[in-house]
Structure formats: structure tokens, C-alpha cells
Amino acid sequence: MDPVVNTRTARWSTYVVAFGITALIFATALYASNYFNNQRIADIRTTQDNISTDILSIETQFDLLQQHSCADVAENTILPSELQTLANQLSYMEGHGQTNPEEVIRLKRLYSLLEIKDYLLMKQLATRCGLKPVFILYFYSNEGDCTDCQKQGYVLTSLAQTYPQLRIYSFDYNLDVSALKTLISIDNVKDKFPALYINDKAYYGFQSVADVTKILPQLATLKKTATSTSAQK
Amino acid sequence: MVQTAYMGDISMSIGIVYALIFLCLYFEIFLLVSFLERKFGRRGAKERAGITHFPHVAIIVPCFNEEKTIGATMRSLLALEYPREKLDIIVVDDGSTDRTFEIASQYINERDTAHGIANVRAQQRTDVPTNPKCSEDVAIDLNASEFRNTMCGVSRVRIFHKENGGKHTAMNLGLEKIDAELIGCLDADSIVEKYALQEMVSIFKNPKVAAVTPGIHVKNPETILQHMQNVEYRLSVFNRFIFAALGSVFITPGPFSIFRTSIVRRLGGWRYAHSTEDMEMALRIQAAGLLIANAPRAVVHTSTPRTLRALYRQRVRWTYGWICNAKDYRYMFGNRAFGNLGIIILPWAIFSIATGIYFFFRVMWYGILYAQGELMRIQIMGVHPQLSYDPFYINTSALFMLVVASVAVILVLICIGSFIGTGSKKPPMATPLFLFFYSFLAPVWLLAAVFRAMFKTGVQWR
Missing domain, CATH: 3.90.550.10 (Spore Coat Polysaccharide Biosynthesis Protein SpsA; Chain A)
Structure with missing residues (x-):
């Protein structure tokens, strides 16, 4: 064979071999991506299981309040950062077009339930033990009808970083979770986004850090810190 | 309903991207396999x-x-x-x-x-x-x-x-x-x-x-x-060599x-x-x-051109000429009588222009959205970078891996081009710059050439 030129007749085996190798690379990439996504989902499940166990533990302790001091319960409440870490992970999974969106939605539903449970428990603890937790319920939509939701997410992340004890619960308004629908109904939150529910009142549209600080004077009672975790959506 | 249509658009867009990456990767692998099959020896x-x-x-x-x-x-x-x-x-x-x-x-x-x-x-x-x-x-x-x-x-x-x-x-x-x-x-x-x-x-x-x-x-x-052009020319050394082996050189x-x-x-x-x-x-x-x-x-x-302006002019002329000549010789495209040239090389040469432009617009679009988001974040949260060392956030999407695979194959082709042309397998120092930035430069003159070819405005040597 001439080293620098050949007849131009197509050698079909080359086309087939190249196709096979390309398909193999594609299959490997898809498999590897799927494997890593499953690992992520497993991580999230583990985190959710931990939170679920923590909540169950607190509930049990709460039921035994007569025999235990409020201080013991309060010390063992779920750190807001745990929920926020979970929120970040789910947000990442949702935003990066992962291969199993149904699984991500299922995890989001569970996450929302955990949030509601934590919220209700903290409210009960506040009443019984005289705690003064500061809550923000954030309702967003990612169906393309909320242009300010990303911006609002940054504001809440910023607040969460500044006030680690601030409890921010973010909910996908359109998520099909009956407990969430009930919460929306009880709090009478309309489908106008972004929506913040603070001190038993709903606020619609973008709220800046200054706006939230004005709405929520209790923020001043919380300890500020330099370390923080993000809390988008 | 809105959600369904929205998701449908995204799925179609992702489908197009996967199809284009498959074809790009296929062409690179085809050249590599063609090279390896022939086991060329260097003439000395x-x-x-x-x-x-x-x-x-x-x-x-x-x-x-x-x-x-x-x-x-x-x-x-x-x-x-x-x-x-x-x-x-x-x-x-x-x-x-x-x-x-x-x-x-x-x-x-x-x-x-x-x-x-x-x-x-x-x-x-x-x-x-x-x-x-x-x-x-x-x-x-x-x-x-x-x-x-x-x-x-x-x-x-x-x-x-x-x-x-x-x-x-x-x-x-x-x-x-x-x-x-x-x-x-x-x-x-x-x-x-x-x-x-x-x-x-x-x-x-x-x-x-x-x-x-x-x-x-x-x-x-x-x-x-x-x-960066030096790296491009090394890749061209490989292309010219393998195109000749396939009987498909279309530029002298x-x-x-x-x-x-x-x-x-x-x-x-x-x-x-x-x-x-x-x-x-x-x-x-x-x-x-x-x-x-x-x-x-x-x-x-x-x-080679020293400045971006001179490079732009040269490449617009080349690409414009290629498009017009391709039109004149369109009967060769897909024509099995011309072997590899008609079946894959010529169609690819035109397809690569369209692909380059598509990816350019896509990357620009998402780049602008990302930049807007970052600007917004900085306005609200300050300039603190959102770095996370949690392995959870490492990008392991299939798309990312395929792009990496495609770039890796191009790197291999550059190394082969260096070996064929100089005897050294070491690619030029500017290879990373070429791989990361040149693909953003090329679509600019591709677009200009397509525009000129469509509206027949012509080009000048100087």
C-alpha cells in the first residue's frame, strides 16, 4: 500500500468499526453518568433518612417533654444547614438535566414533607418551650412563570449565610404533595411568585434583603456569623 | 400543558446536541481508525x-x-x-x-x-x-x-x-x-x-x-x-495526510x-x-x-496572520470560497462514485460549519444566562465565589463526558499530526489555548462567510 495515498474507494469496515467505537463511548458515558446520578440520589436518600430519623427523634422527645427539659430538645433540633444542604443538592439535580427527573421529583416531595414536619415541630417547640425561632416560608415556581425566583433565591441564601439560625423553608408551589397543598391553603398563599410567608402574612414579588429585614425585625435578635451555607430555592 | 411544551423543547434541544456530538465524535474516530488501520510508516x-x-x-x-x-x-x-x-x-x-x-x-x-x-x-x-x-x-x-x-x-x-x-x-x-x-x-x-x-x-x-x-x-x-494557528496547522497535517490516504484531499x-x-x-x-x-x-x-x-x-x-482582524479576513475568504465551491461541485456530495470524499469527507466539511455555528450560539446563549445569574448573585451576595469541594457537585453529566472525550480525541489527532509533521509526538505548547478558545473564534468567521455566501457579497484577498 502506498504510504501517502490510497484509492478513494470506501472501505465499509472502517465506517462500521468507527460507528461501533463511537457507540461504545456513548454507552460508556451514559452508563457512567447514570451511575454517578444514582450515587447522588443515594446520598440524598441517606440525608433524608437522617433528617427523617432526627425528626422522629425530636417528636418522640417532644412527647416525653414532661420528663425532659426543653433545653435538651432544643439542643437536638435539626440544624437549618442540613435542610439547606439537601435543598442545594436537589436544586443541583433539578437544574442539571439529570437522567432520572421522576426520581428527583420524588425526592423533592419527601424533602417538602420533611420541611413541613420540621416547621410544624419547631412551631410547637416554640410554644411549649418559649423558643423564638424565626421562619420564612418561600414559595417558588420553576415552570418559567417566575422571573424573579432566582434573584429571590440569592437574597434568601444571603440571609441564611448571615443568620445561620434563620429557618428558611422553600417549596415548589406546583409540587404535587397534599400536605404542601394544605399548607398553601391554610396560609392562603396565592400563585404569584416569588411568595414569602413571614409572620403569618404573605408577601408577593421580589423582596430585597432590606425589605426582608424590614418585614422581619426579629432578625436583629439572631446571631450573625461569617460562615454559612447557601439556600437557593 | 405549558410545562409539557417547555420540557418538550428542552428534550428536543438536548436531542440535537447529543446527535451533533455523536456525529462529531464519529468523524474523529473514523479518521483515527483509518489512520490506525493503515499503520503508516514515516518516510525519511x-x-x-x-x-x-x-x-x-x-x-x-x-x-x-x-x-x-x-x-x-x-x-x-x-x-x-x-x-x-x-x-x-x-x-x-x-x-x-x-x-x-x-x-x-x-x-x-x-x-x-x-x-x-x-x-x-x-x-x-x-x-x-x-x-x-x-x-x-x-x-x-x-x-x-x-x-x-x-x-x-x-x-x-x-x-x-x-x-x-x-x-x-x-x-x-x-x-x-x-x-x-x-x-x-x-x-x-x-x-x-x-x-x-x-x-x-x-x-x-x-x-x-x-x-x-x-x-x-x-x-x-x-x-x-x-x-494557536500553529496547533491548528498540526491538526491540518494529520487531516491532509489521512484525507490523502482516503483519496479525499479537496484542497491543494x-x-x-x-x-x-x-x-x-x-x-x-x-x-x-x-x-x-x-x-x-x-x-x-x-x-x-x-x-x-x-x-x-x-x-x-x-x-500566518498576526492579528485577529487579519485572521478573520483570511478565514472568511477561505470559508466563503469553500461554501461557493461546494455549491459548484454539489453533485459530488453523498455521491458514492467519489468514494470516501463523496460519502463522508465533503458532507462533513459542510456539516462542520453548521455544527460550529450551532454550538457557538448555544454556548453563547447559556453563557449569557450564566453571566446574568452570576451578576445578579454578586449584586446581592457580593463577590464571594460559590466554590464547593463536595464531590456531589462534580459535573458527571453524559454530555460533559462526551465533550471531554471529543476534545481528547482531537488532542490525540494533534499529537499524531505533530508526529507525522515533525517526528515528535509532543503537541505544541499552545494546544490548551487552541482547544479552549479557538472553537469560540472560528464560528465568527464561519458566520460571516455563510452570510456573505447567502447574500453573494463576495470577498477580497486584501
């Missing part, structure tokens, strides 16, 4: 020493306002290791308004460098005829005006001046004036290495070969842009492509061809059922 001094026939070659140097580079071009031609009586150098000044003619004229009386001619003579075989007229003493005594109209036998260099008419007219004038077996072209901004011609002529032993292309390298890269570049004179005459000489006569000539040779070979060890160094 051993094969050169086996040359027993030195055909008569005429090199045409078409030039227009090349006063800065013509001197180096002429010196490199005069230093070629080739029997002097077998080599004509024809400078065709295409209406230059600077000192190009004056500078080129200085080389009419130039005595061949001791290094060049002495070595060739020492290597000459007994079957190489010696022309008694080619005496250096006679050459030095004669004056320049006589040389211009004197055939080989006195000096190897002849110069013609004509009205400006474009490169193809300069080449055709040269074609009229020669009687050599082979005709070559050397752009006046390029220089050849001394063994380049010997490397190429030996391939013409194959009677099916109508033309041979060299291995083109960037001449003295200085700016970052030139270093201006820097030192050599043709059989009889075939060029039979095909009717060079044409204007939308300012890219080198593409059109190659396509015409292919259409005639002839072969174009490649000699990557025939090293040519060519000047």
Missing part, C-alpha cells in the same frame, strides 16, 4: 536516497505586494536540494505596487548557495543528465533582462510582470511559460525546507497521482494567535502543492473559483477521477 532520508528519477519541475511564485516576504521565499527555493537543471523558478508579479519585482529581480543573478547546489550535485545519480548550458559562470555574466525570456539552461529564476488579475491568472501565465513535467505553486509568504521537493516528486512514480500536497507549518509563530494549498503539468493543462488551468483557486483545482482533479497525495515530510513554513 532512506527513502529519499532511493530517488533515481528527478523530473523537471517548475515552481511558480505568484506575488502581489510581497516585498517583505519574497526574499525569504526565493532564498528557500534556491536552497532546495534538487538538480538545478531540473528546476525552474518562475516569479509572476501580479501587478505589485511595492518593491516586490525589484527584490525578486535580485535573485536572477543569485549564485546558488554552496550548501544547496553542492549537496545536490554530490547526491546526483548518474542517470541525471547534465545540461552544459547551466554553467554558473555564464549565469553570472548575463544581465537580468535576458534571463526573463530565457529558458532554463542559464538561470533557474525567471520573472514576469503583468497587470493585476488575481492569483489564478498569475498561475496560468506561469503555466504558459513552462515545459516542465511538474508544476508547483509557492505563495510568496512561504518558505520550503531543502528536501521538500525531493519528498514530493518521488510520489509521482504512481501514475494515478495528479498532485501532491506538503506538510504546512506556521512560520516563526510569535503572537498568541499565531501559536498555495504553499507548495505540486501538480502534473499535463493534467493541469488538460483540466484547463486555474480558475478564479471565488478567490480560492486551490480548493477548486483540487475538486476538479477529484472530479476527473485522479488522486491527490500528501507528503507530510515535505515541510513548508507559511506566514
Whole structure:
């Protein structure tokens, strides 16, 4: 064979071999991506299981309040950062077009339930033990009808970083979770986004850090810190 | 309902991206497999020493306002290791308004460098005829005006001046004036290495070969842009080599492509061809059922644009010419009669333009969205970067992995190009810059060329 030129007749085996190798690379990439996504989902499940166990533990302790001091319960409440870490992970999974969106939605539903449970428990603890937790319920939509939701997410992340004890619960308004629908109904939150529910009142549209600080004077009672975790959506 | 339509759009968009990446990767793998299947060996001094026939070659140097580079071009031609009586150098000044003619004229009386001619003579075989007229003493005594109209036998260099008419007219004038077996072209901004011609002529032993292309390298890269082009040219060394092996070369570049004179005459000489006569000539040779070979060890160094503006102009001209020539020769596309050229190489060459533009817009669109988001984040949260060392956030999407795989294959092809062209597998230093930034530059001139081709605005050399 001439080293620098050949007849131009197509050698079909080359086309087939190249196709096979390309398909193999594609299959490997898809498999590897799927494997890593499953690992992520497993991580999230583990985190959710931990939170679920923590909540169950607190509930049990709460039921035994007569025999235990409020201080013991309060010390063992779920750190807001745990929920926020979970929120970040789910947000990442949702935003990066992962291969199993149904699984991500299922995890989001569970996450929302955990949030509601934590919220209700903290409210009960506040009443019984005289705690003064500061809550923000954030309702967003990612169906393309909320242009300010990303911006609002940054504001809440910023607040969460500044006030680690601030409890921010973010909910996908359109998520099909009956407990969430009930919460929306009880709090009478309309489908106008972004929506913040603070001190038993709903606020619609973008709220800046200054706006939230004005709405929520209790923020001043919380300890500020330099370390923080993000809390988008 | 809105959600469904929205998700449907996203799925379609992702589907297109996956399909395009599959095709890009497939083409790269196809070239790589073609290369590996043939297990090419490098041609070196051993094969050169086996040359027993030195055909008569005429090199045409078409030039227009090349006063800065013509001197180096002429010196490199005069230093070629080739029997002097077998080599004509024809400078065709295409209406230059600077000192190009004056500078080129200085080389009419130039005595061949001791290094060049002495070595060739020492290597000459007994079957190489010696022309008694080619005496250096006679050459030095004669004056320049006589040389211009004197055939080989006195000096190897002849110069013609004509009205400006474009490169193809300069080449055709040269074609009229020669009687050599082979005709070559050397752009006046390029220089050849001394063994380049010997490397190429030996391939013409194959009677099916109508033309041979060299291995083109960037001449003295200085700016970052030139270093990036240097990487691009290494990749082109590989492409030209493997396209030749597949019988699918569709460009016979201006820097030192050599043709059989009889075939060029039979095909009717060079044409204007939308300012890219080198593409059109190659396509015409292919259409005639002839072969174009490649000699990557025939090293040519060519000047490349130093600035982005100059590069843009050059590439718009190339791409515009390619699109217009592709239109003229559209019957070859997908035509099995032209083998690999018709089935994959030509369709890919057009497809790659569309793909480049699509990915450019896509990356720009998402880049703008990301930048807007970041700007918003910085406005609200300050400039603190959102870095996370949690392995959870490492990008492991299939798309990302496929892009990495595609870039890795290109890197392999660059390394092979370096090995073929220079003997070293080490890619040029600017390879990372080329891989990450050049793909953002190229679509700019691709878009401009497509626009000009659509609205037939034309292009200019300068």
C-alpha cells in the first residue's frame, strides 16, 4: 500500500468499526453518568433518612417533654444547614438535566414533607418551650412563570449565610404533595411568585434583603456569623 | 400543558446536541481508525536516497505586494536540494505596487548557495543528465533582462510582470511559460525546507497521482494567535495526510502543492473559483477521477496572520470560497462514485460549519444566562465565589463526558499530526489555548462567510 495515498474507494469496515467505537463511548458515558446520578440520589436518600430519623427523634422527645427539659430538645433540633444542604443538592439535580427527573421529583416531595414536619415541630417547640425561632416560608415556581425566583433565591441564601439560625423553608408551589397543598391553603398563599410567608402574612414579588429585614425585625435578635451555607430555592 | 411544551423543547434541544456530538465524535474516530488501520510508516532520508528519477519541475511564485516576504521565499527555493537543471523558478508579479519585482529581480543573478547546489550535485545519480548550458559562470555574466525570456539552461529564476488579475491568472501565465513535467505553486509568504521537493516528486512514480500536497507549518509563530494557528496547522497535517490516504484531499494549498503539468493543462488551468483557486483545482482533479497525495515530510513554513482582524479576513475568504465551491461541485456530495470524499469527507466539511455555528450560539446563549445569574448573585451576595469541594457537585453529566472525550480525541489527532509533521509526538505548547478558545473564534468567521455566501457579497484577498 502506498504510504501517502490510497484509492478513494470506501472501505465499509472502517465506517462500521468507527460507528461501533463511537457507540461504545456513548454507552460508556451514559452508563457512567447514570451511575454517578444514582450515587447522588443515594446520598440524598441517606440525608433524608437522617433528617427523617432526627425528626422522629425530636417528636418522640417532644412527647416525653414532661420528663425532659426543653433545653435538651432544643439542643437536638435539626440544624437549618442540613435542610439547606439537601435543598442545594436537589436544586443541583433539578437544574442539571439529570437522567432520572421522576426520581428527583420524588425526592423533592419527601424533602417538602420533611420541611413541613420540621416547621410544624419547631412551631410547637416554640410554644411549649418559649423558643423564638424565626421562619420564612418561600414559595417558588420553576415552570418559567417566575422571573424573579432566582434573584429571590440569592437574597434568601444571603440571609441564611448571615443568620445561620434563620429557618428558611422553600417549596415548589406546583409540587404535587397534599400536605404542601394544605399548607398553601391554610396560609392562603396565592400563585404569584416569588411568595414569602413571614409572620403569618404573605408577601408577593421580589423582596430585597432590606425589605426582608424590614418585614422581619426579629432578625436583629439572631446571631450573625461569617460562615454559612447557601439556600437557593 | 405549558410545562409539557417547555420540557418538550428542552428534550428536543438536548436531542440535537447529543446527535451533533455523536456525529462529531464519529468523524474523529473514523479518521483515527483509518489512520490506525493503515499503520503508516514515516518516510525519511532512506527513502529519499532511493530517488533515481528527478523530473523537471517548475515552481511558480505568484506575488502581489510581497516585498517583505519574497526574499525569504526565493532564498528557500534556491536552497532546495534538487538538480538545478531540473528546476525552474518562475516569479509572476501580479501587478505589485511595492518593491516586490525589484527584490525578486535580485535573485536572477543569485549564485546558488554552496550548501544547496553542492549537496545536490554530490547526491546526483548518474542517470541525471547534465545540461552544459547551466554553467554558473555564464549565469553570472548575463544581465537580468535576458534571463526573463530565457529558458532554463542559464538561470533557474525567471520573472514576469503583468497587470493585476488575481492569483489564478498569475498561475496560468506561469503555466504558459513552462515545459516542465511538474508544476508547483509557492505563495510568496512561504518558505520550503531543502528536501521538500525531493519528498514530493518521488510520489509521482504512481501514475494515478495528479498532485501532491506538503506538510504546512506556521512560520516563526510569535503572537498568541499565531501559536494557536500553529496547533491548528498540526491538526491540518494529520487531516491532509489521512484525507490523502482516503483519496479525499479537496484542497491543494498555495504553499507548495505540486501538480502534473499535463493534467493541469488538460483540466484547463486555474480558475478564479471565488478567490480560492486551490480548493477548486483540487475538486476538479477529484472530479476527473485522479488522486491527490500528501507528503507530510515535505515541510513548508507559511506566514500566518498576526492579528485577529487579519485572521478573520483570511478565514472568511477561505470559508466563503469553500461554501461557493461546494455549491459548484454539489453533485459530488453523498455521491458514492467519489468514494470516501463523496460519502463522508465533503458532507462533513459542510456539516462542520453548521455544527460550529450551532454550538457557538448555544454556548453563547447559556453563557449569557450564566453571566446574568452570576451578576445578579454578586449584586446581592457580593463577590464571594460559590466554590464547593463536595464531590456531589462534580459535573458527571453524559454530555460533559462526551465533550471531554471529543476534545481528547482531537488532542490525540494533534499529537499524531505533530508526529507525522515533525517526528515528535509532543503537541505544541499552545494546544490548551487552541482547544479552549479557538472553537469560540472560528464560528465568527464561519458566520460571516455563510452570510456573505447567502447574500453573494463576495470577498477580497486584501
